[in-house]
Amino acid sequence: MAQERDRKSLWGAGGMILVASLLIFYAFTLEQRRMIGDEAGHDPGSRALPLGSGLVMLIAGLYDLGKQRRTVQKFRTQQEKSPSPSAGQGTHSKRMLFWGTLFGSILYLLLLERVGFLILTTLFLYLLFFFYGRESVKGKRAEKRRGSEQGLSLKSDDRAALEASATSVGMITGGILACLLVAICYGIGRIVSRELFYYGRAVGSAVLASRAVSTVVFLLCSAGVYGGALFLGQKTSFWKSKTMKWSIPLSVGTALVLFLVFRMVFRVALPLGILDL
Amino acid sequence: MDAFLIALEQVLSLETILWIAIGEVLGILIGALPGLTATMGIALLLPLSFQLPFAPGFGMLLAVYCGAVSGASIPAILIGIPGNPNALATVYDGTLMTAKGKASLALGSAVLASFIGGILSLLALVLFAPLVAQFTLMFGPAEKAALALVGLAIIASISGDELAKGIATGAMGLAIASFGVDPFTNSLRIPFPELFRETPLSTGIGLIPVLIGLYGVSQVFDDLKRLSSPPSEVHLQQFTETFPSLKKLRSMWRIILESTGVGTLIGAIPGTGASIAVFIAYDRAKKITASGKHGLEPVGTGCVEGVFAPEVANNAVTGGALIPTLALGIPGDSSTAVLLGALLIKGVVPGYQLFQQKMHLVYAVFLTLFLANLFMFLFQLKGIRWFAQVIRIPLSYLLPIVLILSLIGAYAVSGQGFTTAVYDTALCLAFGLIGYLLKKGGYPVAPLVLGVILGGMLEENFRRAIKLAQGNYFVFFTKPIAMVFILLAVVSVVLSLIQKRRSARLVKNSKF
Structure with a gap:
């Protein structure tokens, strides 16, 4: 070390x-330029x-x-006097995570304008949660394995997480689901708030056509869809593993909150990309 | 009086109160999460504050600062892992109290101590900052350049294990600050100017992407190795709002006053920080309680006194560190370095002019700091049960959120321009990588940040001083104040060398 x-x-x-x-x-x-008025060259x-x-x-x-x-x-x-055992087990996966995070971030930057903030952020976050979660479960598993010699056993949901993470199909399905969920949340939120805005303008109501009301309506609609999807997922035990159970809702929720704060409240021009219909 | 009323009106608005409350909650959460620092929290929220008016924006950052310093005591007491270095000394008596089943009392004491420390140091800030600022009236370009050098020398000598590394990163910061346009000749100072003349690089390297990259993104890269370590197990007890009795508080008056003094003074010395103050305060409390007189329990046995001393000191640092930040433009620690960056981004230049011409902003800082301390007390008190749960959040959920917040934060600074926004985000990512590599090589990041912040001030005043002295490079040794500053820098470097050599000898001796 x-x-x-x-x-x-x-x-x-x-x-x-x-x-x-x-x-x-x-x-x-x-x-080598000197400041104006410094003819003597003292600067x-x-x-x-x-x-x-x-x-x-x-x-x-x-x-x-x-x-x-x-x-x-x-x-x-x-x-030379006392050789020590070599360290480095498990560093390979961490190195992969490091390079994955770095290249993922670069890719995120490059694709932001084309794909759009909501979809790309959700996907990027989902992948990070997924891989980081897998690494975390691996660590836990190694610890439990050591502990099992002392009578401890691996929890069933941790085992399921490992099984799910072993298949790339599970990962891809999860990513698509997360993107779909965020698109639906945004779509419904946008349609309702836009219709309300047009209605407000038609009837001459400054309140209904205001940015604050649009933001609140968008928040309520997307939160409603998001909450509903989560509730359904939990009720039908749709999420097969702990990693999936957390990765999808967390990635969608975080992307929506960031979108709301930065784009709707602070008017930062976050690109909509493919959602800009 | 008018300035005070203007500030009061700004601070008592719903917007300011709301953002301070949000900052406070986030600060406590960041403090309670082991590994996440107050500096990182402030850096991550810089883009949000950038979008807000001065009082709510800066108030929110101050709230994050106070909250994170105080929130670090939660894991320190409950699981023996300090949330950040500010709570290093709280671990000893805090964990012992938890083991005795007195976690509620330990947490209650920590909250009360943080509040007392914060408010007393705020008083010191109100009293001393204007006086120190007045002192800057005597400063000419030579003194200002020497002052910037002192700040850099002190922070380079204190942060990290090796002086050479601190100096190298400080110089790197200065070099980064020089990119862009030369302030005197308007000539471009970028590599390959023909190629990059039309790119955002020609305007230099923005402070926010540098700060977010160095403290946010690099933290994510650095923490990847901790991913496989399991989240902390917290056996939550039935938390109640338990405080030490009034009698106990009265008996601890000397500990409270000394810890406040230590915290404020250490905080006010540029480049130091709470991690030094807490140990001095803890040590002083140990000496005061050693006799066991006046109903005081000996520190180190799992008692309120052992939690109170470091917690008063670490929050006293917040007010103390703001004295040189507001009065001289030299930050007290790495968190105030970021806060100084936030001030400069808002167009607020610290120093006498600030106290003379924009006193309402100074009052706004004082008032928001008071509110931040008050909210810290109330929120921690009422929400201790929930804040304690935060320790259980695994890193695998936290790191992606920190990374995306960093990237989007850097993007949001330019707001509307996509190219500039992507440039800022790419810069943030690049500095995240630089910060990570520096940390891996054992190089401290704080001097780099200070170099970037002070680079402009140093260059402008250095060149002006040399020009006024007609090319005499020894002008800094002919002016008494500049000379004192240079001596201060030399003393701090020598002292740190002696201290490091002594601690290395102690480690060597303890091995045998």
Whole structure:
């Protein structure tokens, strides 16, 4: 563990030196201009801050690298005396989660305008809940497995979660369901609030045509559909596993709340994408 | 008087009260969740505050700050894991009290102590901030540049384990702040200007995406490794509103006053923070109660005194840390660094001018901080049962919400322009990755944030000072105030080096 930390610090120091060198190079490519009215040339110029910070970073990075190298060497000598067992079990799935989250976020950004905020956020959140939940259940399972030797057993819903998560069909079905649910919530909320708005304008009622009323009506309609779907799902024991039971409602609920707060209350131009009919 | 009435009118509006209440609840929840910090909470809610007028927006952020500092005591007392470093010292006596079946009393004491600490430090803020601000009248460009350097030096020396790493990230922050347009010549300072001249990069790197990325997104990446650890098991007892008796409170007067003093003072020193204050306050309380006189129980045995001292101190830090933030523009800790960013985004520049020309905004800060403390007391008191449940929420549900809030928060800042919004979101993601890599390499993030915030101030005043001194780079050593600041920076660096060497020696000795 300590060895891994030292290795990371070594890489960290190397990275800092690289960034500092790039910064210094960049500073030299900048046009050195002085402030207006400084004919005498006393102003340190536009380059001063980037160059100064680059140099400070470089010195600090070099100092840190030297220090880390000494630590690693010291550790190696100690390790030769007493070799420790290698760590790293289970790091593969965590690494996958890290890269998945990073690329998922980049993809989210790239597709936001085309697909739209509601559908894409729901889908992205659903996948995150699903995979993170699976990782969490795996951890729990490993713990329980250790505990089962002491007489503890795995809960049935945890077992079901693992079984469901093992199939990609379950995951895809869940994703489609989540997207459908959010589209229905939005569709009904939008139709009702728009009709009310038109009605308000037709009868000359400023209250009915106001943004506040539209927001509240949208909130009530989407909450009604959302609540109804959840209730039906629970009653008919539609959700096969704990992961599914939570992933779909949480992703849809979060996306709707964010949409309501940012788009309807604060008027942030969140793209509607394919829902913009 | 007029300024006070204007502020009162702004603060007592339904909108302000509502947003402070929302901020308070969110703050307590964030504090109660182990691993989530007050700084992250404030950073995540920055975009919302950006959309609101000053009083409700900044009040909400202050409420998150107070709530998160205080809420951290809940897991510290119930499961022995502090919600964030502010409650590190509460763990000792808090868990012992829970083991004795006195969890309600411990939680009640923590809430009351937080309220007392918060209100007393608010008094200190009201009294001292204007005085400190007046002091800034004596500052010229050289003094201002030296002050910015002091802030950076102190935060670099205190945060993280190694000084060199703190200095490196502080310098990185300064470099990031320099991207965009040169304030004096209007020339572009970006890589490949021909290529990026027409892109949003030409306007520089916005503060909000940097803050959200460094504190929100990087937290998600960093916490992925904790996913497989099971959520904490809380055996909830029948919580009742139990407080220490009035007699007990009277007997603890010295602990309360000393802890408030320690918290406010430590908070007011730029770059420090509650995690230092709570241990000093706890240690002082230990010494005061050692004799066992005046009906005081010895701290460390699972008593109210041991919960009271750190909890008074950590909330006293909130008011203390706002003194240099409002008066000098130098944050007291990483949370106030984000709060300072929020002020600057709102166009509020701290310093004497603020106290002279926009006193209604200063009063609004004082009043909203009072409301935030009051709500913190009421909400924690009435909702302790529910807030305690929060500890059970697994990370697998929390992390996706934090990630999406970060991305959408960064997107929302530009509001209408899609290209700028996507640019800000991409920046947020990039800084999340940078923050994660820095953390992995053992580099502290707080100096980077402060570098980004203070970069503009440092550059402008540094260049102006050198120009006024006709190219004399030693001008900073010829001005007494600037000299004092430089000495302060040197002392803080040397002290931190001595302290780190001493603690390393202690660790080494304890191994043998």
